[in-house]
Structures are given as structure tokens and as C-alpha cells.
Amino acid sequence: xxxxxxxxxxxxxxxxxxxxxxxxxxxxxxxxxxxxxxxxxxxxxxxxxxxxxxxxxxxxxxxxxxxxxxxxxxxxxxxxxxxxxxxxxxxxxxxxxxxxxxxxxxxxxxxxxxxxxxxxxxxxxxxxxxxxxxxxxxxxxxxxxxxxxxxxxxxxxxxxxxxxxxxxxx
Amino acid sequence: xxxxxxxxxxxxxxxxxxxxxxxxxxxxxxxxxxxxxxxxxxxxxxxxxxxxxxxxxxxxxxxxxxxxxxxxxxxxxxxxxxxxxxxxxxxxxxxxxxxxxxxxxxxxxxxxxxxxxxxxxxxxxxxxxxxxxxxxxxxxxxxxxxxxxxxxxxxxxxxxxxxxxxxxxx
Numbered sequence: 632x633x634x635x636x637x638x639x640x641x642x643x644x645x646x647x648x649x650x651x652x653x654x655x656x657x658x659x660x661x662x663x664x665x666x667x668x669x670x671x672x673x674x675x676x677x678x679x680x681x682x683x684x685x686x687x688x689x690x691x692x693x694x695x696x697x698x699x700x701x702x703x704x705x706x707x708x709x710x711x712x713x714x715x716x717x718x719x720x721x722x723x724x725x726x727x728x729x730x731x732x733x734x735x736x737x738x739x740x741x742x743x744x745x746x747x748x749x750x751x752x753x754x755x756x757x758x759x760x761x762x763x764x765x766x767x768x769x770x771x772x773x774x775x776x777x778x779x780x781x782x783x784x785x786x787x788x789x790x791x792x793x794x795x796x797x798x799x800x801x
Numbered sequence: 802x803x804x805x806x807x808x809x810x811x812x813x814x815x816x817x818x819x820x821x822x823x824x825x826x827x828x829x830x831x832x833x834x835x836x837x838x839x840x841x842x843x844x845x846x847x848x849x850x851x852x853x854x855x856x857x858x859x860x861x862x863x864x865x866x867x868x869x870x871x872x873x874x875x876x877x878x879x880x881x882x883x884x885x886x887x888x889x890x891x892x893x894x895x896x897x898x899x900x901x902x903x904x905x906x907x908x909x910x911x912x913x914x915x916x917x918x919x920x921x922x923x924x925x926x927x928x929x930x931x932x933x934x935x936x937x938x939x940x941x942x943x944x945x946x947x948x949x950x951x952x953x954x955x956x957x958x959x960x961x962x963x964x965x966x967x968x969x970x971x
Contacts, residue, residue: 678851678971679851680851681848681849681850681852682851682867682869684909684910685855685856685865685866685867685910686855686865686901686907686908686910687857687898687907687908687909688906688907689906689908691906692906695855695856695857695970696855697852697854697855697867697970699852705849724970726970731856731966733958733959733966736858736859736860736862737856737857737966738856738857738859739854739857739967739968739970740854740855740856740968743971788903788904789903796901796903796904796907797909798909798910800865800867800894800909800910800913801913
């Protein structure tokens, strides 16, 4: 016996992202995988980008982190270009910090936590120093309230470095 | 008044590496920038390689670290190839861990310390699990005594992962 399943049911039981991708072909709606406020999405292939620097985030998160950058970002870092040019994209990967099971003095990455993105577009993001922000967990953006905190902190702490905390580690 | 400086004097007051590079064109001597025992040198362009994973080294070194790999290494990590194929090169960068001056919970890279290299060549390095090791400070290999400790530790701790501590952080 065969069952014929209406397309609408397939969409309904599929993921919201899949449905949005299908529907998106006919609308201009912001994709559901884009951050609130900024509309920033996870850039393709960022895990293959070059390393800017690692970092350790202490209490209460206890995370190892690594910022990677696209080519525009890396060129700017290495030349020392400030402000960063439009098209710069920085991605911060983060993992829970766990004890190495094999080497007592070392901590290593455990489960991945957040992925955070900064995109430079001085026109689109003029009111936030030229930067759009996105924070993602399991590929999905976190809520608007969290995104409302991004720029205020970057503005308060690192305005003199074009709102970017991370420096290049040579 | 002009001074004419004999070429030999220029070599003598230049760095040993420069002299070796010049002399190397006419000899087969191991370059002075190669590690003892293994003859491993710092690979060209490693700072542009992709990230395998960051790590934290605790007491007494207090370092942030990041392992990067060449294309053969990254392909092997992503596919899960073990043992790593010949031609794999892994480089561990290390920096003193210092308090971020701008964000209280974070530690960031300070001064660079050592750069450590593993090169897979199952023929050349057959007696050490197929791996050659090099540890460098300011571009120069450290002494033989330090290189004598490399394989014993890797063999004791991570023989089951082809003598490699670092896992890929997704």
C-alpha cells in the first residue's frame, strides 16, 4: 500500500529552516537563520578561515575560543588597517574548556557552544560603528535581547580598535 | 671616504642562519635552523594554515596555544584518517596567557613563546612512530636534550591517536 503525503504536510513536519528556504524563493522575508536586529547569518566555510587569535573565557563560561577571519579581515590585521574595511567578517568559535584526559597541565575544547559573527558594512550598520552582530547556537541565532547587548559592550570597551576586541596573535 | 668590507666579514657578523643559507648552496649540511635529531624546519606559511584546535596550558607555563595544520592534515582530521598520511604537518603556536585589558573574564595571547612542529614521514621517521619533531624559539630550534623528550611523551600518552594529542575542534 502506498501513502500519498501532501506537500504542505511535508513542509509542516520539516524544520522551520527548510520551510523558510522553500518559501524564501517567493518572498523577501529575512531568513530565519539570520540574527535579530542585524540580519547577520553564519558565513559559508568560516571553519576553514585563518586564525586571528585564541582566547580563554573564564568564570562563569569556562570556554576556549578562537577568532578566525575572512581574507579581508586577515589582510587588514596583518597590515594594521583600522578601521577594518567593508567586507570584513570575523567569527568567534567557542567550546567548553575541559581537562585533557591525556596531559595533566592542558585544557582542550569540549562541546561547542556559541558562534559569534561580526560583519563590517559601514553603510548598513552605520548606527552601530559599521558592524553587524550575530550570535548563534547550533546554527540558530539567539534572541533579540541578547543581540541588544552586543554593540553597547564593544562600544564601551574597544571603540579605539574599531569596536573589535581581538588582536592578531603573531 | 669609502670602506670596503670583505664578504667574509659580512658573513661573520651576519646571523648564523644567513651564513648557512649562503653556504648551503654549496653544501649538503643540515641547515642550522633544523631541529636536532629530526632535521625538522619551520614550514613556510604555517601562520596561514587552518585551525585544528586551541588549547590552554596551565601551570607552570600559562600559555594559550593553537594547533594549525597543512591541507593534508586538515583533510585527515575532517575525514578521520588514522594514521595521518605522509606529508601531514602540524604546527602548535604558543603565547603567554595574559589578562585582557578590556574584558575582565578573558585571557588573551601575550608574547609568543615556542612553535612546535610535527612532520609525518613514515620512512624517514620510522623509529619514532613516523613523526619528526621540532621545537623552536624565535625561529631557532632548541637543544637536543629537549628534542629527546618529544617522542617518549607522545608514545606514552597518545599512541592510540597516531601519537598526536590534538583533536579537531568542530
